[in-house]
Amino acid sequence: MTSWINVEGKVAIVTGGSRGIGEAIARAIGQSGGKVAIASRKKEGLDGALERLRSAGVEAEAFTCHTGKLDDVRALVASVVERFGKVDVLVNNAATNPHFGPMMTADDAAFDKTIEVNLKGYFYAARAVAQHLVDRGAPGSIINVTSVAGLCAAPLQGIYGMTKAAVVSMTQTLAVELASSRIRVNAIAPGLVDTRFAAAIVHNKDLAERVIGRTPLGRYGAPDEIAGAALYLASDAASFVTGQTLVVDGGMTIA
Template identity: 40%
Template sequence: MNSIKQSFNLEGKVAIVTGSSKGIGKAIAQGLAEHGAKVVISSRSQEAVDEVVTEFKKEGLEAAGIACHIGKAEQRENLIQKTIEHYGGVDILVNNAAINPIYGPIEDAEEGVFDKIMDVNVKAPWMLSNLALPSMKQRGGGSIINIASVEALHPGAGLGLYSTSKAALLMLTKNQAKEWGKYGIRANVLCPGLIKTKFSAALWQNEQLLNKIEKTLPSARMGMPEEMGGIVCLLASDAGAYMTGGVYNADGGYMIAG
């Protein structure tokens, strides 16, 4: 009988997590490393990624830090190339880094803001996945996990362009799953709800708004970054071997809230 517990084991696997110097990305990287993966910590600042690597190594986890601004083509190429040089290949790619530089009505946004959001939130995950593809094919498969948002599924207030970019990421993932399944590569999306991170601070630091949101949630609270780690470990490992093209919410029940 195959051990289900063993199927979560990621030993010998190499994982890249973008935007992993803090918040959800860091929690995901920690979960993957705790399950035995060699994890590449990446964000725009080398100093920030080095700090996380030091912290992980103290805990006995295997990690390397490679700075990357995912909006820049040469830095994306460098991230994949350096990972392959350092660890020999790529098995797991978590496209977590994203931006939301604007809060307000869609008609008030500048055209340049639209381009920036699409560049980082949609184009970069597409390009990074394409760059990781040859290594995954060579290694007989892989797992791509794109981090979207419940905003991709349900329009919130003031986040229209961000929502649009995340909805595009959903369809990109489904196409990756459909086209790359023949190579043993799976692609799935995680849609977090309101999670306590610096990224969402504008929402949860407003006490009135937070109370209003929490009252409508079945969980009656916002989520914590580490609560996103478990589902990514499932999607990254053999435990989730039959899961591809899926969209998974971890939102405290936001999508069923009245």
């Protein structure tokens, strides 16, 4: 019996796919019948992730790409189309958070870097994949990994949270503008997840306990728990879902 939530035959690009949430999403899509192109800035990380994915039975390729650079994004989409023949799904996951501290103390370099990767990068990739889908006359799914930091106040992560709030807005507007082309655009807002990206909180006993203390499930999440949400949004099971932000945070934002 074929699972209702599957992506058989679909080709997905996962940015920030060399570790953590991105790698988990790539593995979930690949093990559910999809083909996966993982992208990241650093080749070393991609090589390790590619080996792990292929060992798990995933048909995958890796591509170096700085998503904040328009030419890199265009080259990424062209390379994936050349390798797999098409793109059906984009998972915008590459992100950065160079400033951990009060917003008032952020310098211009950290501010600009966060905007470049977390916002411009998402927009560049979404636009490139959407144009490819429109040119093919094909339906598709764009999934933006945002954060609960973009849904409420984000002390010590204010610049990061600001970009993630903008991603929610971008998701909603693109969902409306691309609906007539049968392209769905949704977002996932993870809470605290045990990744290297979140190490500043997860490995800080006081900060971690503060977050967990207001999380009804009483723990932080794992990358695979975010991957399930992405798999659903990528699949035809979510064919009537667009413009939404699926919060996966153990209940933190309702507590």
